[in-house]
Amino acid sequence: MPEMPEVEVVRRGLAPYVTGRTIDRVEVHDVRSIRRHTPGADHLGDALVGRRIRSAVRRGKFLWLLDDHLDDALMVHLGMSGQLRVSAPPATDPASVGGPGAGPTGAAPSEGPASDPVKHLRVRLELDDGTRIDFIDQRIFGGLWLSPLEETADAAPAGEGDDLPLIPSSAAHIARDLTDPQLDVERTVAAIRRSRASIKSLLLNQQVVSGIGNIYADEALWAARIHYERPGESVSAAKVRQLLAEARAVMERALEVGGTSFDALYVNVDGRSGYFARSLNAYGREGEPCPRCRAPIRRHVFQNRSSYVCTRCQRR
DNA sequence: TGCAGCCTGTGT
DNA sequence: ACACAGGCTGCA
DSSP states (O other): OOOHHHHHHHHHHHHHHHTTOBEEEEEESOGGGGTTSTTOHHHHHHHHTTOBEEEEEEETTEEEEEETTOSEEEEEEOTTTEEEEEEOOTTSOHHHHOGGGOOSTTOOOSSSOTTSOOTTEEEEEEETTSOEEEEEESSOOOEEEEEEEEEOTTSSOOBBTBOOSEEEGGGTTSOOBTTOTTOOHHHHHHHHHTOOSBHHHHHHOTTTSBSOOHHHHHHHHHHHTOOTTSBGGGSOHHHHHHHHHHHHHHHHHHHHHHHHHOBTTBBOOOTTTSGGGGGOSSTTOTTSBOTTTOOBOEEEEETTEEEEEOTTTSOO
16 A cells, blocks of 8 residues: 555654664564564564664665664565554654654644554564654554665665665665656666566566556556556557656655645555545546546456556557 | 465455 | 455465
C-alpha cells in the first residue's frame, strides 16, 4: 500500500525527530518484524543502542537511518501495512519540534489517546530525549534490519535525505527514483523495450523503476492509455517515455497532497483510504465510468492481484 | 520469468 | 469457509 510518495512523507516526518538524537533503547515486541536481521533481536538492540543518528534516507520504498559511524544502516521497510508513529518527549511542545514537515495545527492522532495499548506494535525505539519511534505493522510484511553500506555504483548520492554516495546493500539493487536527477531515463526506456515481460510487471519491478506499487501502476497505465498486458518490447519508445512521465506525475501529485496533510505525530501511510484515494482515475473504480471516455472501468485478476483498466482507452 | 509464501483483518 | 488486500524474496 505505501508506495514511494507515502514512504517519502514518512521520511520527511521522521527526520526532524531523529536527526542528531541517540538511540537509548530498543524493544522488539515481535521477532517476525526483524526476521531480515538474522543475528536476532538481542544483537539488533546491542548494535543500535548508543548510535547517534545523522540522517533518514530513502530510495524507492526503502527507508534507512544512518549514524555517525557509517558502517551500516538501520533499514525500515513498511511492506503493506507498516507505520512509524512518533511520540514526542512528554515535556516538549510538539508544535515546536515538528519542523518543516509538521502538519495542520491541532490535528489529533487518528487513533485513541496515547495511553491506549498500541495495536500491532512490533518494534519501539527510544531516543535520548524521550522520543519514541513505534513501528506498527498489522501484516508483518515490513520490518527492520541492519544492512552494511557500500559505495553507490555511480558515486552519486544514494537517495533522498543525505548526500553520501553510500547505499545499504539491501537497497543497492533498487533503481533510482523517477524523480532522482541522477536517473538515466533513456536507459530505463531501453531496458523496458528490451523485455518481453508485461509492461505492468516491468513497472512493478523495483530493479527497473523504483517506487511504483499496484495502485500507481494502474494509474500511470491508464494515463498513458496502455494495456497492462502489453509486452515491454511492443510499446514504442515515445509511449514508454510518456508512461514514465505519467508515473512520475502521479507520484508527485500524491507527494504534494500527502506532504501537506499528514500529522507529524501520527505518520499515517494508508495510501488507499487516505487523502489521495479520492483523486484516483482507475484504481479501485470497478464499474464506474472512465473519467475520459465513460466506458466502465474493469477489474481483472493479473498475476494474482487486481488490475483496473479501461478496456476502451487501454487496448491490448 | 513466473509464482508461492510470508501475514492478518475484513468482507461476503 | 473463503476471497481479497499486496511488496518483496527466493526458488522452481
